[in-house]
Amino acid sequence: MKIKNNLIKPFLTEGRIKARKNEYTGYLDLLIENDKIAEHAMPGQFVMVRGWNSNDPILSRPFDIVQVDPANGLFRLVIKITGEGTGLLNVLRSGSRLVITGPLGNPVEVPHGEKIVLLVRGVGAAAVVYLAESAKNAGTEVYTFLSASAKNRLVCRDYLKNASKDLNIITDDGSDGYHGDARDILERFINKSKPDRIYTCGSGRFARFADEQDRKGLIKGFVFLESHMACGMGDCHGCAVKKRDSGGYYLVCKDGPVFPVNSVELD
Amino acid sequence: MDLNVNIAGVILKNPVMPASGTYECNSIHDNIFSPDEPGAIVSKTIFINSREGNAPPRICETPCGMLNSIGIPTAGVNNFIRDRLPVLAGFGVPVVISIAGNSLEDFCKLAGIIESTGKADLLELNLSCPNLHHGIEWARDKNELYRVIKRVKEVTNLPVIAKLSPSVTDISEMSLIAESAGADAVALINTYKGMKIDINKRKPFLGNIAGGLSGPAIHPLAVYAVYSSFTKISIPIIGTGGIASWVDAVEMILAGAAAVGIGMYNFVNPLIMREVISGIEAYLKDNNFDSITEITGIAHL
Ligand SMILES: Cc1cc2nc3c(=O)[nH]c(=O)nc-3n(C[C@H](O)[C@H](O)[C@H](O)COP(=O)(O)OP(=O)(O)OC[C@H]3O[C@@H](n4cnc5c(N)ncnc54)[C@H](O)[C@@H]3O)c2cc1C
Ligand SMILES: Cc1cc2nc3c(=O)[nH]c(=O)nc-3n(C[C@H](O)[C@H](O)[C@H](O)COP(=O)(O)O)c2cc1C
Numbered sequence A: 001m002k003i004k005n006n007l008i009k010p011f012l013t014e015g016r017i018k019a020r021k022n023e024y025t026g027y028l029d030l031l032i033e034n035d036k037i038a039e040h041a042m043p044g045q046f047v048m049v050r051g052w053n054s055n056d057p058i059l060s061r062p063f064d065i066v067q068v069d070p071a072n073g074l075f076r077l078v079i080k081i082t083g084e085g086t087g088l089l090n091v092l093r094s095g096s097r098l099v100i101t102g103p104l105g106n107p108v109e110v111p112h113g114e115k116i117v118l119l120v121r122g123v124g125a126a127a128v129v130y131l132a133e134s135a136k137n138a139g140t141e142v143y144t145f146l147s148a149s150a151k152n153r154l155v156c157r158d159y160l161k162n163a164s165k166d167l168n169i170i171t172d173d174g175s176d177g178y179h180g181d182a183r184d185i186l187e188r189f190i191n192k193s194k195p196d197r198i199y200t201c202g203s204g205r206f207a208r209f210a211d212e213q214d215r216k217g218l219i220k221g222f223v224f225l226e227s228h229m230a231c232g233m234g235d236c237h238g239c240a241v242k243k244r245d246s247g248g249y250y251l252v253c254k255d256g257p258v259f260p261v262n263s264v265e266l267d
Numbered sequence B: 001m002d003l004n005v006n007i008a009g010v011i012l013k014n015p016v017m018p019a020s021g022t023y024e025c026n027s028i029h030d031n032i033f034s035p036d037e038p039g040a041i042v043s044k045t046i047f048i049n050s051r052e053g054n055a056p057p058r059i060c061e062t063p064c065g066m067l068n069s070i071g072i073p074t075a076g077v078n079n080f081i082r083d084r085l086p087v088l089a090g091f092g093v094p095v096v097i098s099i100a101g102n103s104l105e106d107f108c109k110l111a112g113i114i115e116s117t118g119k120a121d122l123l124e125l126n127l128s129c130p131n132l133h134h135g136i137e138w139a140r141d142k143n144e145l146y147r148v149i150k151r152v153k154e155v156t157n158l159p160v161i162a163k164l165s166p167s168v169t170d171i172s173e174m175s176l177i178a179e180s181a182g183a184d185a186v187a188l189i190n191t192y193k194g195m196k197i198d199i200n201k202r203k204p205f206l207g208n209i210a211g212g213l214s215g216p217a218i219h220p221l222a223v224y225a226v227y228s229s230f231t232k233i234s235i236p237i238i239g240t241g242g243i244a245s246w247v248d249a250v251e252m253i254l255a256g257a258a259a260v261g262i263g264m265y266n267f268v269n270p271l272i273m274r275e276v277i278s279g280i281e282a283y284l285k286d287n288n289f290d291s292i293t294e295i296t297g298i299a300h301l
């Protein structure tokens, strides 16, 4: 399967943190002022960010563009605090400056007048908000299944709720929504509502589920992938993911980050 | 201000170039940096045949640096000549083509093919990739190092840069061997072989187990490699390793580099080459030098 390289040329630019909030402990929601990203970023794209001057940590960190507000020159990131780089971003105050490269990666095609399902887990939810909003505006019905270990990890819940015709919550501990394995309800939903596409992010299990549905031939499955990145622009060849069927690798930054689920090896 | 440098008869308008494998000269950079700004452009290493590269994960951040085990994915020389070389040759700056092979014959064959295109100005022999089955070994074994450079020089008229590995006992001896085999310049240094272990999985982090260390972490080591080679050889040195600012580049030049290569910092700051060029120029001006060549190697007492 051939994947189209449809790259918008990225900018190296600065952004000011307009507002920050920790909706849940361990998750950071940043509203950033930057005209260029706000105007040009498309669903599926990401930015490389640094919020520190030193060479330690040395690499910029990739994050999905969650929302854009071109009229006000703003865009949003939602970040799970997992290590050094995200920890440094978490201590920045409003007004702080970030160095941003982007928009990066290929935009995902926005479905018009279709029915789509989003299957996302944890901070993987951040990747699909922009797609969900754009699809809704294009007359597509968006059905979202948001999963997390517990209620206080349901990232982007409100953003997804606004963009979805129906938002289903799944938690491992049952603190909200469906408890535990969601396979049954997913299957039932899909058999009944017959969506055109499924998009997944943040869960190998969801990706395999999308793959199974895709194999049946009626629904197209897509997966948002992550990989360790140094450049985000196709220079370093670091972000490789194995192609399915044919030999060799795709680069997540240059060929993705969204792939037809049947084109890549799933873990 | 005269920033021109002469590398084996090829004049570079400034002493800055990307290090092989770290800057693709693709149009994706158009809003940020243009490939006609550095003194030369350098291709990622190519092989005769296509290669997939190594299994992921291929990169891993380390203190002030990174390990990579990319393993040189390439479309092979024919595709390179058809698709990439015309692009590289179109920027009006000298083009360095980096080549590697699994055998001495491969190096010679590639050198011939590249020369016959008429589009390359310099040939760089990557004798030092830590991520290949037989990569670093070329630059580790004195006899092999001598033989491969000598043979390539016999089959091509292109000036040859030997890119050497720091993972040896004394790189200045290797620089001397490269010169005596006929190399027109040396590129010092490729990455240091190293590894990282994931303590939770209790396994090597990189898919290929070990990788090559680059970045500011290796800069003092690279400066010493250049400094110690400078007094032993008279061919130009392209000083590479951990350059993250114009200050680092000036240090390298004072140690003896005629030109500098910038590697992983292109990922960190895609404007680094421009900043280094203007920083060197300002340094020369502020210190009342008229040309870059006046400061090459002057840190030696
Ligand atoms: C295209 C893309 C989009 C992403 N979008 C988001 C997002 O919207 N929100 C969010 O919270 N996270 C997102 N991530 C993951 C995020 O980049 C990592 O969580 C982050 O880099 C961790 O940095 P750290 O310094 O806190 O962690 P550390 O573990 O200290 O990082 C060490 C190194 O590993 C890399 N790394 C660690 N985890 C990941 C990971 N999961 N994926 C890629 N590289 C990793 C880091 O970039 C760094 O180079 C995305 C990743 C990619 C590739
Ligand atoms: C991701 C990556 C890919 C590289 N690929 C090549 C290559 O194809 N050929 C080569 O000769 N050196 C390659 N190198 C080594 C660099 O050219 C350079 O010698 C080394 O990284 C040290 O410089 P730095 O510290 O500025 O990065 C690569 C380095 C990195 C980080």
Ligand code: FES
Residues within 6 Å of the ligand: A228, A229, A230, A231, A232, A233, A234, A235, A236, A237, A238, A239, A251, A252, A253, A254
């Ligand atoms: S991150 Fe460098 S090639 Fe994808």
